[in-house]
Amino acid sequence: MFSLDNVIENIVGNGRYQIFICLCFSALGISSSYMNTASVFIAAMPDSRCRIEPYDNITAYPNINETEITKLFIPVNDITKKPDRCQRYAFNASCKDIRDSTCLFGTNTGNEMQTVQCDAGYKYDRSSFEETIVTEWDLVCDKVGISFLATSLNYAGLLVGSLMGGLVADRFGRIAVLRVSSILS
Structure with missing residues (x-):
């Protein structure tokens, strides 16, 4: 005898x-998890310092x-007790001998040394990440x-996509939206 219970039991x-x-x-969930955790590696912030020209030039x-x-x-940064990432001491770049502090910094010593923002770019520690x-x-x-x-914008896009996906799925059907979103993802 044909009944709904028999059909469900077979399906x-x-x-x-x-x-x-x-x-x-x-598989769809695994690929989206890669995208969500990629920023940990793509936007990793390695240690850095100001580039000191011309002294960072290894050939010179x-x-x-x-x-x-x-x-x-x-x-040294007062809070982290590590070398500052954003400042360097002001110095005379025309000095040939780096060990001559009078030529490099003039009469400034210790706490009196003037600091400036990085103006020649940054030098990064590339031991963990080659490029981010x-x-x-x-x-x-x-x-x-x-x-x-x-x-943050990536996650905001996921939020908007989830909300809009639900509304579009109610309008056009879940299977059609699932297929289209799977292809787009």
Whole structure:
């Protein structure tokens, strides 16, 4: 005898088709999770300091290492107790001997040293990440908010897409919207 219970019992279950459908929907979820966590790696903020020209030029000054440049030209941040990312000491760039502090800084010493904002770009620690959007577009110091804004706009787009997707699905049908959004995603 034909009844709805018999039809449902034959359709519902853990057959190959149901497993295939679950795997297809899971693949959509996996790809979207990559997009949601990508900003952790794409917008990673490595350690940085002001580029000190001409002393960062290894060919012109091969005997100066990173530690010496940081100690001489970069002030220590009072809060983090690390070299400052956004400031450097003002110095005379025409000095040939980096070890001659009178030529470099004049009579300024210790706490009297004048600091200026980075004007020659930034030097990044590339030991963890070779290139990120922060290093590519110098999104440090006064431009640090741009990388946070990009992540926020991404999630705002997901929110709007979810809300609009629900409204469009009610209007045109869930299967059609699912197919179109899967292709677009």
